[in-house]
Amino acid sequence: MAAPRVALLSPVPLDSPRGNAVTVARIAGGLRARGLDVGVWEADAPGLRDALVTEPPVLIHAFHAHRTGPLALAVARAAAIPLVVTLTGTDVSQDLRAGASRAAVLEVLNAAAAVVAFHGSVATEVEAAAPALRGRVRIVPQSAQLPADDGAAAPAITGEPCILFPAGIRPVKRPLLPLGPLDGVQRAHPGLRLWYAGPALDADEARRLEAALAGRLWARYLGALPHAAMPALLGAADIVLNCSLSEGGMANSVIEALSLGRAVLASDIPGNRSLIEHGVTGLLFDSEASLAEQARRLAGDPALRRRLGETGRRLVAARLGPAREIEGYLEVYAAASGRRLV
Numbered sequence: 001m002a003a004p005r006v007a008l009l010s011p012v013p014l015d016s017p018r019g020n021a022v023t024v025a026r027i028a029g030g031l032r033a034r035g036l037d038v039g040v041w042e043a044d045a046p047g048l049r050d051a052l053v054t055e056p057p058v059l060i061h062a063f064h065a066h067r068t069g070p071l072a073l074a075v076a077r078a079a080a081i082p083l084v085v086t087l088t089g090t091d092v093s094q095d096l097r098a099g100a101s102r103a104a105v106l107e108v109l110n111a112a113a114a115v116v117a118f119h120g121s122v123a124t125e126v127e128a129a130a131p132a133l134r135g136r137v138r139i140v141p142q143s144a145q146l147p148a149d150d151g152a153a154a155p156a157i158t159g160e161p162c163i164l165f166p167a168g169i170r171p172v173k174r175p176l177l178p179l180g181p182l183d184g185v186q187r188a189h190p191g192l193r194l195w196y197a198g199p200a201l202d203a204d205e206a207r208r209l210e211a212a213l214a215g216r217l218w219a220r221y222l223g224a225l226p227h228a229a230m231p232a233l234l235g236a237a238d239i240v241l242n243c244s245l246s247e248g249g250m251a252n253s254v255i256e257a258l259s260l261g262r263a264v265l266a267s268d269i270p271g272n273r274s275l276i277e278h279g280v281t282g283l284l285f286d287s288e289a290s291l292a293e294q295a296r297r298l299a300g301d302p303a304l305r306r307r308l309g310e311t312g313r314r315l316v317a318a319r320l321g322p323a324r325e326i327e328g329y330l331e332v333y334a335a336a337s338g339r340r341l342v
Contacts, residue, residue: 004341005037005057006333007075011067011088013042017199017227018168019252020088024063026145030326035342043068053078059113059337064088066095069108082113082336086140090172092125093246106130113336116329118142118249121270138335140328142250143320144259147228154229155222159193161238161299166230166253169221170202174243174267175209179216181292186218189299194241197233199224234260238305239298243291247271255320258282258312263305265294281312 010024028038039057041048049071052060056079062072063086076083085108095101109115109130115137117123123137157164163182167173175196186192200206200223213219225233230253234240240257242264249271257264258275264282266272276282283298285291298305334340 003035003037005039006031006341007052007057007060008038008040009043009048009060009062009068009072010040011043011064014040017224018201020063022227022252023086023088023142026143026322027326027329029145030322031329034326034330043071049075049078056081058082058341059084059333061086061333062108065091065105065108066101069112070104073108073111076111083108083111084114084116084332084336085109085112086116087118087122087126087137087249090246092122092129093172096126096129109133114138114332116140116332119271119274121274122249125270138328138332140325140332141320142252142255143322143325144252144255144316145322146231146234146256146259148231153226154232155225157193157195157222157233157236159195159218159238160189160191161193161302161305162236163192163194163239163241163295164233164237164257165194165196165241165243166198166233166257167196167242167244167251168198168201169196169206169209171205172245173198174245175205176212177243177288178241178291178295179212179219181288182219182295183216184292185295185299188296192218192299194219195233195237196221197223197225197229230256231260234262237262238302239295240264242266242272244269244271250274255316258309259316259320261306261309261313263298263308264312265291265298275312275315280308281315282308 012018012021028040031038052075059082060072060076061084062068065085095105117137127134169175234257240262242254254275266276268284268286278284283294285294
């Protein structure tokens with residue numbers, strides 16, 4: 001008997017180094033390993049709607065309610081199949097709060113057979129913004145699954161300490177935020193180096209970053225790098241920095257950093273607090289002054305970096321394994337379709 005077929009919709013190109021593409025690829029691989037026939041589509045792929053309506057899968061799973069949800073809902077209705085939606089990134093922090101996008105996101109979520117979030121903090125935000133969804137959001141935590149270490153794909157990064165900022169360059173990630181606070185830390189620790197790695201997703205923000213880096217020889221932007229470069233980059237870093245204004249529950253880069261035992265310094269927001277307990281699995285900051293203070297602590301205390309990194313590594317190993325993530329989605333699929341698929 002043929003394996004049940006499911007369709008996954010990605011909001012970004014499948015070969016992109018962005019977190020959404022990494023998440024979709026990881027989940028698709030895990031579902032295939034469990035025996036499902038998984039088709040992965042980019043949301044703007046030519047002929048997508050007709051292909052899925054002509055030969056309908058058991059269900060369609062959209063990642064990002066605003067970017068892929070409306071198309072997935074149209075397919076689900078035309079093919080009479082269930083729709084599963086995973087909330088990511090700006091779905092809650094921006095799209096569910098703005099006029100036109102809010103209406104589109106609400107239509108998708110209200111029509112979905114299942115809505116998934118990475119963490120309870122996201123479910124709480126969704127239910128506050130859309131009370132009709134109260135009790136309907138399922139939690140499936142992200143996991144970490146780094147590609148095989150490919151040192152040839154990664155530029156060498158150094159520093160004492162070596163700080164890595166792994167994120168796309170756009171306002172929500174606040175790439176300029178650490179530069180001012182780290183100026184003073186770098187003067188006290190002249191060997192400190194800051195490395196940015198990620199695609200330029202907002203041209204204006206990229207120009208602002210380039211201008212800010214011009215007078216700082218200790219900080220450098222590496223540009224977009226393949227996901228295969230991440231093991232080598234993270235392995236070389238002493239500190240991994242996340243300055244996001246919002247996260248969709250769990251940032252891939254933070255989970256990956258923790259999985260390799262790196263010390264993480266992150267903005268004090270719900271998405272980061274889902275992984276970082278201050279002083280236990282990493283350090284949090286809520287202002288430029290506290291960013292400088294916590295960075296100074298980490299820069300001057302290698303033992304603290306090792307302790308935080310090891311505790312973070314144990315957290316990921318115990319609670320965020322790929323098998324648990326895939327089993328969570330299989331349970332969601334069973335509830336949405338009315339039967340266990342494997």
